[in-house]
Amino acid sequence: MPAIHTYHVTVSSTAIDANGHANNVEYLRWFQDGAISHADAAGCTAATLAIGASWVVRSHQITYLRPAFEGDRLIVKTWVATFEKVSSIRRYQILRPSDNAVLAEGETNWIFIDAPSGRPRRIPPEIAGLFTLHPSGAP
Numbered sequence: 001m002p003a004i005h006t007y008h009v010t011v012s013s014t015a016i017d018a019n020g021h022a023n024n025v026e027y028l029r030w031f032q033d034g035a036i037s038h039a040d041a042a043g044c045t046a047a048t049l050a051i052g053a054s055w056v057v058r059s060h061q062i063t064y065l066r067p068a069f070e071g072d073r074l075i076v077k078t079w080v081a082t083f084e085k086v087s088s089i090r091r092y093q094i095l096r097p098s099d100n101a102v103l104a105e106g107e108t109n110w111i112f113i114d115a116p117s118g119r120p121r122r123i124p125p126e127i128a129g130l131f132t133l134h135p136s137g138a139p
Helices: 024-042 044-050
Strands: 005-010 053-064 073-083 087-096 101-114
Touching (some): 024 044, 024 053, 044 053
Antiparallel strands (some): 005 073, 053 101
């Protein structure tokens, strides 16, 4: 599994706000969709569910660089930067290939939890081992 995962999205009309471009909330949604796509592709989603665990976002940070517009085809690049005892930092970059523009960059801090209790749980090595770490801030 490559360290950097790509997820494709086309900006829909429902993503557009009163300013005529994609609402900032959509960028976070695209980050999450890219992360889930990566976890699914790596087998992490199935492995996590099989042991009665889940992932939740504790915090996120996004730097908005350029707007996205209806019909834009975007690429969300995402990668796992770190694994700690119960948390993982995942980074993102959203690109518009039509003009090679970087629209946003950011990261999320994911917490591994025990699904029934909702409490943080140590990340098992077999879960962390599903990903190749890419610690740098850029793909």
